[in-house]
Amino acid sequence: MDDHLTGWLATLDEERLTRVLRNRPDALAPPWPRRLDALAERLAGDFAVMEVMRTLPLPALEIVQACLALGGRAGEDELARFLGVSVSETIPWLDRLYDHALTWPEPDGRIGLAGALARWWTAPCGLGEPLPAYLESWTLNTEGLRRMCRNLGIAAQGTKRQMMARVSATLSDTELLSSLVADAPEGTIGMLDDFAWDGPIRSVNGDLFITPGTPEKWALDRGLLFRTQWGVAGMPREVALALRGPDYHAPFTPYPPDLATVPVDGAAVEHEMCLAAPHLLDRATALLENIGKAPLPLLKGGGVGVREVKRVAKETGCTEEEVRLLVEVSAVARLIILDEDAGGLVPTDRFDAWRLSEGPARLRVLLAAWWRMERSSLRRLQERYATVLGDDPEGETIARIRRALLGTLAEIPEGRGFATFPELVQSVHWQAPLLDRELLAECAPAVLEEARLLGLFASGATTSLGRALAALGSVAGAENDGTAPEVEHDPALTERSAKALASAQRTALFGADLTAVVTGPPSAELASLLDRAADRESRGAASVWRFGPASVRRALDGGDTADTLLDGLAEVGTLPQPLVYLVRDVARRHGEVTVATVGCVVLGTDPALLAEIRAHRKLGRLGLRLLAPTVLASDAPADRTLTTLREAGYAPVPDGFGGIAVRRSGSARGAERDGGADREQSADRERSAEQGGGRLIVLPGGRTSEPAPSSLARHAPNGSPPPPRLADEPADRFPGPLPDPAPDPREHARRLLAAGRSGQPGQPGQPEQPGQPGQPGQPGDRSGPGDRSGRAPGRTWAVIGRLATRLPIAQQTLLGFVVDRGVRALITLSDGVTATVSHGELRGGGILDAWCEEAGDYLDFPLSEITSVVAAY
Numbered sequence: 124m125d126d127h128l129t130g131w132l133a134t135l136d137e138e139r140l141t142r143v144l145r146n147r148p149d150a151l152a153p154p155w156p157r158r159l160d161a162l163a164e165r166l167a168g169d170f171a172v173m174e175v176m177r178t179l180p181l182p183a184l185e186i187v188q189a190c191l192a193l194g195g196r197a198g199e200d201e202l203a204r205f206l207g208v209s210v211s212e213t214i215p216w217l218d219r220l221y222d223h224a225l226t227w228p229e230p231d232g233r234i235g236l237a238g239a240l241a242r243w244w245t246a247p248c249g250l251g252e253p254l255p256a257y258l259e260s261w262t263l264n265t266e267g268l269r270r271m272c273r274n275l276g277i278a279a280q281g282t283k284r285q286m287m288a289r290v291s292a293t294l295s296d297t298e299l300l301s302s303l304v305a306d307a308p309e310g311t312i313g314m315l316d317d318f319a320w321d322g323p324i325r326s327v328n329g330d331l332f333i334t335p336g337t338p339e340k341w342a343l344d345r346g347l348l349f350r351t352q353w354g355v356a357g358m359p360r361e362v363a364l365a366l367r368g369p370d371y372h373a374p375f376t377p378y379p380p381d382l383a384t385v386p387v388d389g390a391a392v393e394h395e396m397c398l399a400a401p402h403l404l405d406r407a408t409a410l411l412e413n414i415g416k417a418p419l420p421l422l423k424g425g426g427v428g429v430r431e432v433k434r435v436a437k438e439t440g441c442t443e444e445e446v447r448l449l450v451e452v453s454a455v456a457r458l459i460i461l462d463e464d465a466g467g468l469v470p471t472d473r474f475d476a477w478r479l480s481e482g483p484a485r486l487r488v489l490l491a492a493w494w495r496m497e498r499s500s501l502r503r504l505q506e507r508y509a510t511v512l513g514d515d516p517e518g519e520t521i522a523r524i525r526r527a528l529l530g531t532l533a534e535i536p537e538g539r540g541f542a543t544f545p546e547l548v549q550s551v552h553w554q555a556p557l558l559d560r561e562l563l564a565e566c567a568p569a570v571l572e573e574a575r576l577l578g579l580f581a582s583g584a585t586t587s588l589g590r591a592l593a594a595l596g597s598v599a600g601a602e603n604d605g606t607a608p609e610v611e612h613d614p615a616l617t618e619r620s621a622k623a624l625a626s627a628q629r630t631a632l633f634g635a636d637l638t639a640v641v642t643g644p645p646s647a648e649l650a651s652l653l654d655r656a657a658d659r660e661s662r663g664a665a666s667v668w669r670f671g672p673a674s675v676r677r678a679l680d681g682g683d684t685a686d687t688l689l690d691g692l693a694e695v696g697t698l699p700q701p702l703v704y705l706v707r708d709v710a711r712r713h714g715e716v717t718v719a720t721v722g723c724v725v726l727g728t729d730p731a732l733l734a735e736i737r738a739h740r741k742l743g744r745l746g747l748r749l750l751a752p753t754v755l756a757s758d759a760p761a762d763r764t765l766t767t768l769r770e771a772g773y774a775p776v777p778d779g780f781g782g783i784a785v786r787r788s789g790s791a792r793g794a795e796r797d798g799g800a801d802r803e804q805s806a807d808r809e810r811s812a813e814q815g816g817g818r819l820i821v822l823p824g825g826r827t828s829e830p831a832p833s834s835l836a837r838h839a840p841n842g843s844p845p846p847p848r849l850a851d852e853p854a855d856r857f858p859g860p861l862p863d864p865a866p867d868p869r870e871h872a873r874r875l876l877a878a879g880r881s882g883q884p885g886q887p888g889q890p891e892q893p894g895q896p897g898q899p900g901q902p903g904d905r906s907g908p909g910d911r912s913g914r915a916p917g918r919t920w921a922v923i924g925r926l927a928t929r930l931p932i933a934q935q936t937l938l939g940f941v942v943d944r945g946v947r948a949l950i951t952l953s954d955g956v957t958a959t960v961s962h963g964e965l966r967g968g969g970i971l972d973a974w975c976e977e978a979g980d981y982l983d984f985p986l987s988e989i990t991s992v993v994a995a996y
Contacts, residue, residue, distance in 0.1 A: 127235045129163040131227040133879055137872050142222045144868035147175060148597060151865040154962045154974035154981070159879045161962075166224045172239035175223050177523065178597070181556040182216045182377045187225065187240055189373040191247035192360065196233050207372030216377065248373050251323025254294060254359040257349045258287045274344045275303065290346055295361040297369055303345065311338035315347060318358040319366040329353035382550045383542035384535055387584045395581035396588055400623035401644035403449075403577060404485055408478065408647050409439040409654060410449050411470055414459055418467030419450070426510035427468075440659055447511050448493075448500040448573055454512055456492035457605055482627070482647055483620040490592055490616070491607040493577060495600045497522045502569040517562060519601075524566050526596040527555035529574065532585045533593035540583030544568070578623055591619040631696045637670040637705060639696070652691055655681060670702055675709040685710035723761035725768075725775070726784050727753050741771045919943050919965065926969040926986040929953070934992040938963075941973060941992075950984065951991040959995050960984070 144150050149171045156162040189205050190197050203210040220226040227235045268286050272279035277289045293299050331339040332350050342348040350356045422428045436446045453459045458474040498515040531551045541547045548564045574580035579589030600607040627646040631639040642665045656678040657668035678688055685706050727733045730752035737747045746758030757764045768775040778784045919939045927935055940946045941963040951957050963973035975982045
């Protein structure tokens with residue numbers, strides 16, 4: 124944790140702290156911090172800093188580089204001079220960095236930097252490590268430092284630190300360094316320039332660094348170069364800056380590059396969106412239903428092969444590009460999943476819910492999955508598409524490129540589109556400079572083609588649906604997330620998705636020639652109905668289906684009857700008499716003959732015996748069906764059926780024609796009687812289990828199966844009931860329930876500032892009372908160094924040891940770690956309720972105020988009621 128950052132946060136007003144919290148969503152991720160020191164620890168984390176750096180444009184990162192190059196403690200004037208601009212040009216970008224808590228103004232006027240920046244950015248502006256890092260290396264002892272001083276012509280007396288200061292001053296002085304290099308061996312200047320401008324680390328010939336008279340040996344003896352390995356050498360930061368000269372300025376591009384645009388017809392762009400969105404749902408439904416009929420097999424090495432892509436495209440009417448995109452999007456959306464027993468990809472239960480939901484909700488599920496998908500379906504490598512659902516080494520970078528590209532396009536004014544790809548790539552790189560530029564240029568065409576198929580991009584411009592999605596880059600989620608609720612439930616995207624599907628046709632024109640014509644994009648429901656009962660002949664501005672005996676029979680085979688099919692068709696248009704006659708005629712002859720698959724048949728002369736065999740509980744796995752009083756059909760082959768019947772006590776024999784003849788044996792009836800008794804006892808046990816009630820408790824990482832009264836309600840803050848996440852959400856909601864929202868940034872900023880002013884670790888407005896456990900400053904209290912909650916470590920164990928009397932010493936110690944170190948632990952209360960807690964604080968009245976993972980909030984737990992504490996990994 125950076126104490127300088129904590130101190131700066133304490134000086135902020137409510138408005139500035141609110142901006143920090145809004146710009147850093149990670150600061151309010153659960154469990155959200157309740158003190159400024161905890162907030163500073165969250166903001167300064169290495170990975171948190173890297174994530175926020177990915178969201179910043181080029182000028183902000185150039186300022187970070189310049190500050191690091193200057194030593195990390197530069198003032199605003201010094202920074203402006205180094206960049207070669209006025210202070211006023213740097214202020215807006217410094218303010219942006221302040222609002223992201225990557226930098227902050229120190230009391231002495233200098234700029235403080237998050238420590239993680241230096242750890243992530245080891246060569247700012249192409250410069251190496253600072254000179255002290257080399258001088259303090261174990262490879263340079265005191266005698267070697269004295270030799271370096273003599274070679275530089277400076278005093279070699281004093282302590283090591285004094286000599287290091289003199290060496291640093293000499294090598295950082297441009298004039299002194301120029302006069303020193305003037306006497307260097309031939310070739311030294313060119314070699315040093317290569318390190319200064321194209322370094323700081325370069326491969327070298329190690330032999331030259333030990334050969335007297337060589338430029339390498341000369342530079343090594345004077346500290347201009349340091350050999351970190353035999354064949355690798357580096358130049359210190361101060362030396363490189365001195366060699367670049369006083370006129371060198373770090374790069375700074377405060378204004379975005381020009382992006383030429385051309386006028387586009389906004390109405391045409393929106394029309395393309397309204398055509399693409401219903402078509403997308405239509406094709407996605409067709410593809411998923413096709414996979415539902417037969418699993419989509421995978422290659423041995425993983426992924427879906429080209430042959431399967433072509434087959435699915437032919438059977439569903441999709442293009443190969445649509446199949447590639449929709450298979451990968453559906454996999455990310457968890458609409459399909461690999462089933463090894465089935466031998467390929469099959470639809471999931473989520474697909475059943477998706478299919479029954481409204482069109483806009485279905486569209487948002489697909490868009491959210493594409494938004495977080497870590498591959499590009501239509502990207503070509505060496506003029507070939509990659510394997511569908513194959514491994515992509517670029518992974519998360521593809522998703523970042525997608526969001527950056529669509530975000531840049533969304534900033535182009537409505538009615539305009541970009542003119543050229545190179546300028547678009549340049550603009551995207553200015554907005555997201557940490558992205559690989561070559562990969563960006565390679566992926567951009569494929570991403571835009573995918574966006575066109577999804578209705579997000581048309582005619583060189585972003586549609587209104589694309590603009591709504593582009594605004595959700597910060598909440599896109601990761602590919603392994605089951606859902607992206609903040610995307611799927613976003614109000615703007617909800618409105619735009621409904622608009623995109625508003626023009627979808629829900630009626631058809633039925634002709635006497637047994638055709639159905641839809642003038643415009645059909646809704647997914649209409650297309651599904653017509654695809655079920657007719658064959659699609661054309662698609663485009665108008666789609667045509669043709670009915671025939673085979674297509675109607677297909678609908679009847681799928682479970683429709685003549686009445687249900689005609690009623691469904693009548694709801695979308697007026698039916699001509701020939702179509703009604705066709706459906707009725709096919710239905711009249713449908714099912715005249717039934718075909719069943721059997722493994723073998725069991726024959727007997729006693730109908731009562733065969734009825735007994737069919738009811739026998741041990742023979743249930745054979746799947747016996749009564750075809751006639753003396754004929755049973757078995758799903759198992761003859762040899763297995765024969766063995767199973769004999770094991771059950773019967774005496775079957777093969778009949779010589781693939782069947783089995785059977786007669787009763789003496790033990791069979793007794794076994795059946797025993798089986799009947801077992802069945803009755805089993806049924807009694809099941810009824811008893813159903814009637815018996817066990818108390819439901821909140822298990823760690825899970826939810827109760829029903830909103831049973833929970834003892835956690837008695838431990839909730841202010842006596843309020845626990846949040847609804849303790850119980851299962853309704854199963855019929857789709858795309859899914861929203862997670863509990865994080866605190867409002869402004870309200871949380873107010874709470875943080877109030878807690879900081881009061882000096883209390885608890886919630887504002889609930890200070891600990893004097894004389895109660897956990898109150899600092901009590902008489903006789905021996906205060907030591909404060910822990911993360913502001914309480915002396917010994918004080919934590921004293922309070923827990925005095926009040927958590929139900930716990931053994933070892934568990935009291937673990938509970939202390941929950942308070943002092945924020946570790947996770949599973950606690951059990953006296954009434955049997957369990958909860959996974961962390962980030963605890965001790966409050967007045969002997970209360971443990973800790974984050975409860977099951978509740979998704981901070982709850983109060985009386986120390987006296989905690990009966991068990993175990994580590995949670």
